[in-house]
Amino acid sequence: MAVASGYADSIWEDRQIRFDVKESHMACRPGETVVDRLDGVEDTKGNNGERGRMVITNLRLIWHSIKSKTTNLSVGFNCILNITQKTAHSRLRGRTEALYVLAANGNTGSRFEFIFTNLAARTPRLFASVRAVHKAYESTKLYREVKMRAAIISSGKLQLLNEEQVFTSLDGVWNLSTDTGNLGIFIVTNIRLVWHASANTTFNISIPYARLRGARVRESKFGPALVLEVKPSGGGYVLGFRVDPLPRLRELYQEIVTMAKVFKENPVFGVRFQHEASDQAIEQNPAPRAPTSLVAEQDEPEENDAYLAYFADGDRQGRDTEIVFNEELQLAMEQLPKDVSLSDLWEVCPKKTKKDKRLKEALGERA
Secondary structure: OOOOOOOOOOOOOOOOEEOOOOOHHHOOOOOOEEEEEEEEEOOOOOOOOOOOEEEEEEOOEEEEEEOOOOOEEEHHHHHHEEEEEEEEEEEEEEEEEEEEEEEEOOOOEEEEEEEEOOOOOOOOOOHHHHHHHHHHHHHOOOHOOOOEOOOOOOOOOOOOOOOEEEEEEEEEEEOOOOOEEEEEEEEEOOOOEEEEOOOOOOOEEEEEEHHEEEEEEEEEEOEEEEEEEOOOOHHOOOOEEOOOOOHHHEEEEEEHHHHHHHHHHHHOOOOOOOOOOOOOHOOOOOEOOOOOOOOOOOOOOOHHHHHHHHHHOOOOOOOOOEEEEEEOOOOOOOOOOOOOOOOOHHOOOOOOOOOHHHHHHHOOOOO
16 A cells, blocks of 8 residues: 655744744744734844844744844744843843743754843733743643653543544554554544553553654554654654554555645644733743843854854853864864764765764654
8 A cells, every 4th residue: 555654744843943044934834823923022142233023923933134034033942941031232222131042953952042132111021922832832742742651541531632633443453562562542633643552541652643754554474554654853653553354454544644634734733822911910920030141242143154143052151162182183173062073064964874863853854
């Protein structure tokens, strides 16, 4: 039976940090919605003194310059490590409170820091919206992440997510992850595929369509089996299930293909947010403050080095990097981080090697 793959287009918006993207990449993808839009936000870290616009969606933060949309940022919520307030020096507002965001780009280990200043005085709206939407994103990972042995079954029934509907619950499905197999129940919903063992419901797996790479029916040592492939960004798992009789297996396969195509056209990411809190209520629960410091005023970066202005070496913590003698260059230089070679510094696009598997996964490429 033919392979059905690529159900959901590469969903990078919430999982990557990108700089100066095409205007089409700033547009909302299917399932992505704008939660808040703030005019008059300065990118104090990389474009100090330049007025811009902040767009907060259910998947990411987007900032772009009012003067030129080609100067922009896209920061996925899955990349964000910490959100705090920090005292910054803005060319447009002077010394003021700003939003500080620490983020890491996928699994590459590269950390970036972003500082945004709301040019409208005495309003916590920027802090409140970013924190609230990020919190909603973090609390709805079952919509977007593969989960194993999770608390998703209660009293023998699947605990449904918001907007989730069960279309098929099929008993007598064997999970072929072991030599003997495990008998259980396979559930198809509009958001994910779930299997759990009949004897032990804590032995389960939940696969959202957002992380599904493909499905097919192929021969195995147990006979014809349904094979589900998970994208590298979801763990890269390959899972097999046996369904008897064969016509029943084909029906299940076709249903998965159909449901995945429907999801592709209208994805459900689960992030909900409403502007219900007043400014007074928000002020009573402010964003955590970082230790008092002043962000130095910076010159605007060169266009081809846009990302350099945001790079944050979290391991250095203010300490000087060790200076070493490089035999290849015959020069003294800073000690390179682990897993970084001299040749890596000269590559705009890293080579696709096994060593760089984590980078490929972060970029959403096929392993």
